[in-house]
């Protein structure tokens with residue numbers, strides 16, 4: 001999906017697929033196609049009907065990787081030390097599609113289904129990310145706690161220092177919240193389907209990514225220089241966690257989704273509805289008869 005000029009706003013996609021008889025002819029430039037240089041086939045998101053672009057004019061087309069015109073420009077490196085435990089994560093291909101011809105039947109679904117299919121795949125996919133992040137957070141948390149009870153400095157173990165206790169307490173609470181929000185989003189998706197669960201999915205995407213990042217950050221801090229070195233998996237986990245706030249839609253895009261949906265339940269009020277003098281006056285009018293009776297009887 002992603003192009004050098006179109007990422008967080010996929011409406012800007014410029015790759016085009018034009019029908020020519022029984023074939024599609026695809027031209028465009030993509031990047032950050034994870035595992036694209038080692039895959040047997042690529043799923044290309046392309047504009048197939050510019051008249052109704054962005055949403056209804058975009059389609060997904062399967063392109064075998066060995067098709068003439070598919071040029072793998074390079075793998076964009078995202079990990080400085082690909083030999084460390086997350087080397088696979090550094091494989092994001094930049095690919096040019098130059099007059100690539102594939103059969104018309106390689107279309108996934110129907111013409112114009114591109115965004116709908118992307119949403120249907122990305123929603124459940126985000127839950128999988130969140131589940132992996134919970135596991136990663138637990139691993140980093142265990143390392144944080146082990147270090148806290150093992151390292152003594154300035155007269156006590158790290159575990160006895162209130163700032164470190166605060167990291168542990170915050171991490172535990174954040175991880176518990178992330179776990180419950182992940183379960184809730186998955187349950188909601190099962191109950192009403194991914195489109196109707198988009199707020200819950202968006203919330204856990206940015207919340208879960210931030211929790212992962214926070215817990216790993218604290219574990220690194222507790223380990224000092226060792227935590228920053230490649231002798232522990234934490235520094236690679238940290239870079240992985242940083243990317244989680246960008247891929248599959250950056251935090252901000254998901255926050256926009258949540259805020260927009262939430263705000264639909266609110267209308268503009270010149271006087272705040274909780275304005276105390278106004279509410280007092282309304283109450284006085286509503287209960288005027290009772291108040292009059294009370295003052296007569298007293």
Ligand SMILES: Cc1cc2nc3c(=O)[nH]c(=O)nc-3n(C[C@H](O)[C@H](O)[C@H](O)COP(=O)(O)OP(=O)(O)OC[C@H]3O[C@@H](n4cnc5c(N)ncnc54)[C@H](O)[C@@H]3O)c2cc1C
Nearest residue numbers: 001002006007008009032033034243246247248249250252
């Ligand atoms: C490790 C990794 C793997 C990836 N794998 C794939 C893949 O397999 N396939 C694929 O298609 N793409 C993939 N991507 C690309 C990813 O989906 C894009 O990076 C992402 O959509 C953001 O697009 P962009 O990088 O072009 O950033 P831009 O679109 O340039 O956005 C830059 C920044 O602008 C800010 N921003 C965006 N929108 C708003 C807004 N509405 N309000 C406020 N701020 C905003 C955000 O902070 C965002 O990070 C991958 C990315 C990474 C890092």
